Amino acid sequence: xxxxxxxxxxxxxxxxxxxxxxxxxxxxxxxxxxxxxxxxxxxxxxxxxxxxxxxxxxxxxxxxxxxxxxxxxxxxxxxxxxxxxxxxxxxxxxxxxxxxxxxxxxxxxxxxxxxxxxxxxxxxxxxxxxxxxxxxxxxxxxxxxxxxxxxxxxxxxxxxxxxxxxxxxxxxxxxxxxxxxxxxxxxxxxxxxxxxxxxxxxxxxxxxxxxxxxxxxxxxxxxxxxxxxxxxxxxxxxxxxxxxxxxxxxxxxxxxxxxxxxxxxxxxxxxxxxxxxxxxxxxxxxxxxxxxxxxxxxxxxxxxxxxxxxxxxxxxxxxxxxxxxxxxxxxxxxxxxxxxxx
Numbered sequence: 565x566x567x568x569x570x571x572x573x574x575x576x577x578x579x580x581x582x583x584x585x586x587x588x589x590x591x592x593x594x595x596x597x598x599x600x601x602x603x604x605x606x607x608x609x610x611x612x613x614x615x616x617x618x619x620x621x622x623x624x625x626x627x628x629x630x631x632x633x634x635x636x637x638x639x640x641x642x643x644x645x646x647x648x649x650x651x652x653x654x655x656x657x658x659x660x661x662x663x664x665x666x667x668x669x670x671x672x673x674x675x676x677x678x679x680x681x682x683x684x685x686x687x688x689x690x691x692x693x694x695x696x697x698x699x700x701x702x703x704x705x706x707x708x709x710x711x712x713x714x715x716x717x718x719x720x721x722x723x724x725x726x727x728x729x730x731x732x733x734x735x736x737x738x739x740x741x742x743x744x745x746x747x748x749x750x751x752x753x754x755x756x757x758x759x760x761x762x763x764x765x766x767x768x769x770x771x772x773x774x775x776x777x778x779x780x781x782x783x784x785x786x787x788x789x790x791x792x793x794x795x796x797x798x799x800x801x802x803x804x805x806x807x808x809x810x811x812x813x814x815x816x817x818x819x820x821x822x823x824x825x826x827x828x829x830x831x832x833x834x835x836x837x838x839x840x841x842x843x844x845x846x847x848x849x850x851x852x853x854x855x856x857x858x859x860x861x862x863x864x865x866x867x868x869x870x871x872x873x874x875x876x877x878x879x880x881x882x883x884x885x886x887x888x889x890x891x892x893x894x895x896x897x898x899x900x901x902x903x904x905x906x
Contacts, residue, residue: 586890594701597737598849601820602649602856603834604732606750606790608657609642611684613786617660618642620789624653631655631727635802646793647803649819651731658730662723671719675709678726682708687780689745690738695758697774698741705737733823743847747834750794750816751842753787755779791816795839804857805833807881808865814839815868819856828852828891833860837868844871852891859888 568577581588590596612618620642626633633651637644645653662677686692691706705711707729712721728734741759749756755777794816797805804819816839820832831853836845846867848860866885869876876882 591700592849593740594698595739596849597702597704597739598830598832599734599736599822600732600738600743600746601822601830601832602732603743603746603818603820603832603847604736605646605649605654606794606818607685607688607690607746608654608661608730609646609790609793610780610782610786611681612657612661613642613789614684614782615661618657624650624656626650627652627656631731642789643793643796646790646818647796647800649804655727655730658727659723670722674722674726677723678712679709682706684781687782688749689756689778690736690742694741694745695760695773697758697760701741702739704739704742705735707735711735732820740847740849743832743834743849744845747836747845747847749780750787750791751836751845753784754782791839794818794836798835798861804855805835805861807857808833808835808861808868810865810869813837813868813872815865817861817864819861821855824852829854831858831860832856833864835864835868837872844868 568574568581578589609618613620623639623641624645625639626637626648631651635648635650637648637650640648640650640653642653644650658681661681663673664677664680665673668676682691685706691704693701693703707726712726715721716725726734729736745756745759757777758774760774795814797803797819798809798815798817800806805817808815808817815835815837817833817835820830820834822830822832824830829852831850832848833856834845834847836842844867846864848864848867850859850863853859862881863885866876866881
């Protein structure tokens with residue numbers, strides 16, 4: 565409650581909050597670094613299409629002997645792989661991207677392929693301070709060849725050693741700000757402005773440094789298949805993000821369920837809306853709250869609805885979100901939202 569930090573009692577309240585075990589004063593939006601989970605699959609799909617490793621029509625088996633998955637699907641194209649959040653699909657996508665040098669041995673093949681991949685990922689602002697305009701922004705981590713050499717030793721690791729980063733797990737780390745920036749890149753079909761806070765609006769306009777577009781090395785034509793999939797994540801009956809659906813707003817989104825060792829998974833969602841002429845890009849990261857569709861998706865849907873409509877006709881969703889107590893129950897038994905006609 566922000567009111568605790570105003571008025572005559574703010575000193576005592578601040579001291580209490582500073583000592584609270586949940587660390588409510590810690591700016592997780594820019595200081596917290598987390599595995600992005602399955603929202604990272606959007607980036608993988610984009611750079612793979614640009615490279616030519618896959619197309620939207622590429623079908624890949626859901627081989628769960630390689631990496632775990634969920635649901636009843638057995639083979640997907642790119643769109644369905646995003647809707648189902650298929651782990652084996654994106655494992656194979658990254659394997660194809662990294663294995664670019666079949667004439668080399670498996671160690672040099674992995675080293676050269678990962679070097680190429682790392683540069684493509686950093687184009688999206690991951691592993692950077694995004695311009696550093698928001699104080700305290702941490703870099704996160706995009707692991708490179710030096711990183712893995714330091715862990716395993718030179719010529720002691722291959723793609724099979726590091727494959728968990730293919731689905732946004734493993735050593736890959738990002739802040740919620742990085743994740744919201746990914747949503748902005750999707751909305752803009754390939755570029756972003758450096759994130760910054762607005763104090764006031766004057767007659768001189770934006771500083772020149774804030775008017776520079778950062779282009780990613782992916783053709784704008786590759787974004788439509790990903791956006792089709794992200795829209796289906798919310799509108800499809802089998803989509804993992806259907807609880808973010810809001811009537812009258814075409815929202816594109818992606819869920820993530822991030823492993824957290826022996827504790828409850830983190831719930832993740834990123835979204836943009838409306839799809840045509842987007843006005844908002846958002847990421848939601850809820851610690852220890854289970855699947856991305858359970859808590860992060862409805863919270864994101866509520867934020868989008870409030871921002872674009874100014875009010876929230878869906879009072880049931882607002883009641884559940886605003887009435888929740890932390891830590892959140894991973895078993896989010898919300899009534900399914902009204903879906904669009906098939």
